Amino acid sequence: MLADMESTSDPLDAVRELERAEAAPYVRLPPAPSWVAPVFGAWFAGWVGMWALWGWNRIAFAGASVLLITVLGGIVRATNGSAGAVPVLGRGTPPPEIARLYRAYVVGCLVVAATVALVWWWTGIGAAAAATLVLVTAGLARYATRYEQAASAVRARLG
């Protein structure tokens, strides 16, 4: 809970309250459930594997695309549906601890995408899908752990 809202007439106090309120959507959320990482890993593996259908049957490819999008919608609803707030990307001012983690996340995504592309190029789509499952699951699990650590640090700093 933020400090007493009636006591912030001083600009410095107002800025402190503002920083606490700005940080709230990022650091006052329940930790991500443990099933999120493997489910997203499986989803991305399915997306990579779906491309095996492209050269075989375009209708099957389209059907698989619709199925994956529907499943993704369900996953997002399940993860965000009960949340009291969801941090916005690109518009807000995340705390520096969280902003650093976001940058690391982007780098991690690029590394995973490049690795999967190389595996696909060298060994084929099946191995690429398997690599996607492992890398995305491990990456998201690591990200969730580090996010909770960063959020704890922000909560401790801002009080």
Add this chain to the structure above:
Amino acid sequence: MSLSGIDPVIHAPKRLAAMALLVNAEFATFAFLKEQLGLTDSDLSKQMSALESAGYIGITKRGRGPGSVTSYRVTQAGLQAYRRHRAALYAMLDDGPSGR
């Protein structure tokens, strides 16, 4: 010291905190805002009504009765007003974090 960006609607501490939270969220529910801002139901309703009247937030209600959920989102006008107010607030602090 610049007061040009200070917005009288947002300047009230409770509404400033609510706007600061909403600008950083896709949405926030009434329950989440109430818990984070430490306000009573009636006080939060009053503050959010003032922000809605100014066109700074939008309200979505899902369901009816005890299980219903009220959510708030910041509007484009609210986002711009908040950014101006925030910049003016930091400008009032000589050594405040610039460009944030």
